Amino acid sequence: MYFCTCAVGQEADRSAKGKEPLTKNRNTMIDATEIEELSRRIEKLSPGDGLALLTDLFPGEVVFSTSLGQEDQVITEIIAKHKLPVKIFTLDTGRLFYETYDLLEKTVGKYGVTIQPYYPETDAVQNLVQENGINGFYRSVEKRKACCYVRKVEPLRRALKGNRVWVTGLRAGQSSNRQRMPLLEWDEGNQILKYNPLLRWSMDQMLDYIKEHKIPYNPLHDKGFVSIGCAPCTRAIVPGEDPRAGRWWWEASHKECGLHEPGQLTKNA
Numbered sequence: 001m002y003f004c005t006c007a008v009g010q011e012a013d014r015s016a017k018g019k020e021p022l023t024k025n026r027n028t029m030i031d032a033t034e035i036e037e038l039s040r041r042i043e044k045l046s047p048g049d050g051l052a053l054l055t056d057l058f059p060g061e062v063v064f065s066t067s068l069g070q071e072d073q074v075i076t077e078i079i080a081k082h083k084l085p086v087k088i089f090t091l092d093t094g095r096l097f098y099e100t101y102d103l104l105e106k107t108v109g110k111y112g113v114t115i116q117p118y119y120p121e122t123d124a125v126q127n128l129v130q131e132n133g134i135n136g137f138y139r140s141v142e143k144r145k146a147c148c149y150v151r152k153v154e155p156l157r158r159a160l161k162g163n164r165v166w167v168t169g170l171r172a173g174q175s176s177n178r179q180r181m182p183l184l185e186w187d188e189g190n191q192i193l194k195y196n197p198l199l200r201w202s203m204d205q206m207l208d209y210i211k212e213h214k215i216p217y218n219p220l221h222d223k224g225f226v227s228i229g230c231a232p233c234t235r236a237i238v239p240g241e242d243p244r245a246g247r248w249w250w251e252a253s254h255k256e257c258g259l260h261e262p263g264q265l266t267k268n269a
Helices: 032-043 047-057 070-081 098-111 122-132 141-160 203-212 219-223
Strands: 006-011 022-024 062-065 087-091 115-118 165-167 184-187 192-195
Touching: 032 047, 032 184, 047 062, 047 070, 047 165, 047 192, 062 070, 062 141, 070 098, 070 203, 087 141, 098 115, 115 141, 122 141
Parallel strands: 062 087, 062 165, 087 115, 165 192
Antiparallel strands: 006 022, 184 192
């Protein structure tokens, strides 16, 4: 149970678009039943209308995390096109591809949005490298997860702090364990509502949208890279491989960094 800025389900007249305003009350508490009701409402909405509803319900408290992937680029375009009051941030791990940084600059220029970068703590990175080596993540799953914790998980927590809704670009088709995710869920580890507006979109649907709306994307996608993260931990895949096969390919695991896994990821290696 947590506090939201609205009374979910309390509806009044709205503009001709058919969206309903909700009474904003910081002292209103939302529980599991109300989350279910909100989920049912979101299920009927397009990604743009779903985002608009959440920004009405939680004004100033909706954040979107972008890694500049294709799904994230679609969501950024939707936010910009509809001028939605969604704060956008990205996690700069310090080991991203040049192409990712270049795309970041192009995206900000094209859409006129602010994308706030969050960086790992300098001392934490120095300690990690001193203990495990510059590429220690290749030696064990534990060391790789320790690196992900320092460079991604801890900065994410800082980025989410003080917000009520976390928007992501997750799609069910990205991996087997993401197929079980709901459109709207309660993220227990981060104590925040998590909205995955493109969850049910197919790869073809997403690519068609990118082409139709002339959305800039990472050129590495044209070279066989499907899921793009840190440069040392990402490779191209061949047709027919699992979309996550290009991430941490030396591991036989669920291929997650800890950002979208249930529970807490420890920082010890």
